[in-house]
Amino acid sequence: MPKKVDPRQRRTLIADALMRVAAQQGLEAVSLRHVAAAAGVSAGMVQHYFRTKDEMMAFALSVVRDRSQARVTDAVAALGDRPAPRQLLRAMIAALLPLDEQSRDDGRVALAFLAYTAVRPEAAATLRKDNRQLVDFVAGLLPGPDADAAAAGLLALMEGLGVHLLGGNYTPQQALRALDHHLDLIFEATGGAGERPPVTPT
Template sequence: MPKQVDHQERREAIAHALWRVVDQHGWTRATLREVAREAGVSLGQLQHYFASRSAMLTFAMEFVADRTADRVTRGLATLDQPPHPKDVLRVVLAEMLPLHPDARASSRMSAAYVLEALHDPALRRQAGLGLHEGRATVERLVREAIANGQIAPDRDPEIETDLLLALTGFTPLLELGVVEPRAALAAVDQYLDRLFAASP
């Protein structure tokens, strides 16, 4: 089905262009017109692939989520098999923070997407679904680690999951240079070491 592949490739090229615009110039510049210019297509061509800014953003966020998942998968492949859940969480958290260029671009897209979603019910639904899914994955890891005695049994799996996800709060601190990447990673490690400390 060469036509469909072509269509998908073109959409990905446009998502890449949107990504570059957001990363380099910021969210407010990410209009259909500006993205068309960056992608080297006409506004009409862009609109053939994405009927609205919202449709373009939704596709771009799926694309960002896929790329983040790929980075996590590659990170997990470097661990001893089967990996320790602490190391899995470390890889997941590290890829969610803007610690290197690719993760930084993803992180900026996500932050902009969340802000836009607050005022767009369709984006909001999609963003909520994505986050719920991510949360469920982390909660599964936490529950398994509790069941296996790697996290103390008196820890509440839901609260621990929420606190782990809240560590993405390092994002603005890293972006504005208030916390250095090394310090953020040290804090995440310290946090995970305490979570996985021997049970009482």
């Protein structure tokens, strides 16, 4: 074994560069040479770690998934043990929304990948599975009958808020207000266990 390098580290280095390019110029600007330049490495090296561009894209997509998953688990962990369902959901969703500049970049990439997978059904399967798990998890936290429909609606609301945030249609404050309003409806209408907390710091 020659030269001791960590292949995974190299691959994530390249994937990070890819995401930087995609966030600023869109996925269609992602080429081997652009990514290599953004990563400060040679095009040959990119090719060395990803034999094909599709392989590189798939890896970058998995990085996006992992990153947002980590965001969620971090936010949940910060709430301590046995948080109220409403606070848990709010923290989860807020963690996934592109509210600050950093997560806006991630959101742009995610949106680009969304359009990307819409034309490549084979890459959409894992995303579907992720969403299925999310729906089930959220449904378990919601009160009342029709928890499935409510969970689907809540996650759709999150997705839509994200899109509108990226499009500049809503400010972070507006998005959070819409989210809290929706949580009000869900938890108050059905007499759920989670009242709205007196203060909702951002």
